[in-house]
Amino acid sequence: MSKVRTRFAPSPTGYLHIGGLRTALYGYLYAKKQGGDFVLRIEDTDTERYVEGSVQIIYDTLKSSGVIYDEGPDVGGDYGPYIQSERKALYKEYAQKLVELGGAYYCFCDKERIESLKDENGNTRYDKHCLHLSKEEIQKKLDSGVPYVIRQNVPTEGTGTYHDLVYGDISVDYKDIEDGILLKSDGMPTYNFANVIDDHLMGITHVIRGIEYLSSTPKYNLMYDAFGWERPVYIHLPPIMKDAQHKLSKRNGDASYDDFIKKGYYKDSIINYIALLGWSPKSNVEKMTLDELKENFSLDGISKSPSIFDETKMKWLSGEYIKELSFDEFKNLALPFLKESAAFGKFDTDKLLNLVKTRVQIMSEIPEKLEFLTDFNEYDVNLFVNEKQKTSIELAKEILPEIKEVLAGLDEFTNANLFETLVGLSTKLGIKKQALLWIARIAITGRSATAGGATEIAEVLGKEQTISRIDFSLNLLNK
């Protein structure tokens, strides 16, 4: 059996959306799993939809996410060029060949005539008008420069059947397929033609693409057959949805890979998550790095039904990866986000990082988690009331001065030291340490939930600020 070759063939229309990235990922994973090659081809035959810079975005996204192509416009390969606009001459040649083979024909009909073919639903259906032109007529029109397209000659009867690895046997009656345009009047091929020519010429063995091509595949097969080429294996993928009705699309402002990176998702979690959308591993382990995905990926795990993108689960995955990071790795990734925090520069950086490391799932959560360090204002003193710890406002009033006193006498303001001291105090006062630490934490933060416990926070704040915050809270309590 020949070497597996898969491809990702996006059109440069502005962005690489999550669905596209997943298609690329599956193609990559399958090729790598089989020891084959993954190629990138740019489908820029629609000059009107071309968006400047989008080719670069495609390169960057694939490289950044680790979906590495063996061949492509910027890395070369033996089957180039890998940009369709640079293959224009090739398509014309094959289109003419297909005409000779009877699989296509010249069409000189103008827009008005096509327009007049509209049916009650507003759909036009070409009537094979030009199929019956004689060789002489065609040559005459060609010579006099009449604009033309080349259309596929689809049989009027019969059924096209093929086997899709995900969806099973698919059959479409030829009478339901129009004689679509293969070569446009500007000489550019349409997708319908170019994908067939290129997939064959580039030796693609497995075509992995979105489900939107499921029912048009029989007409591609017609061409493979007409040329006498071997059909590829087809793997159509279900869509990724934003909700039950709508596909995920950047056009609607849905987040892209890049947006997630900007939000501080751990990189691997994005790939990991989208791999899981529409594919499920054999084992129950869901958290997988790209290398692990490569090992475990198999086409039979791909599902037929659409999946809704759930950012919450991706966040969870990101958090799982972050938890495993060493302090230095975390610091490296977290620093750009920490710098956005008002606390940055005012406190010891490493201490801030430690406060936050086990508490964030995505890096952009860092500033809000540290807000309490710089934002300390009047708060509701009922926070001192905690039923479970049996604390009350009265108790706070009573012991806060004691807490202040022992802390004021402390030289070493370290977590361990503070903890030992305050626990000692609680024993002396005959109250539970949890109660005392609750009161202490509320007094220095004014919040019910904080990243870090009382002594941990006190260490970060330092002696001076800790004492002054206690004073502030005491005033508040006695108001």
Add this chain to the structure above:
RNA sequence: GGCCCCUUGGUCAAGCGGUUAAGACACCACCCUUUCACGGUGGUAUCAUGGGUUCGAGUCCCGUAGGGGUCACCA
């Protein structure tokens, strides 16, 4: 509208004629705990619907409903 495809908890999903219908996220409870988070334990919750076939159906067949795709000189 024609044609093609899809339908298991809130979400991702396993299942491929016989299961107490896995697992994960989320949610809830409890435990752990210096609050929160982490971690641990447990829990709530799913086969769209109507007919068949079969001793037996989430699994096979047909219909219905709902949803998606496609019907471009777009991919």
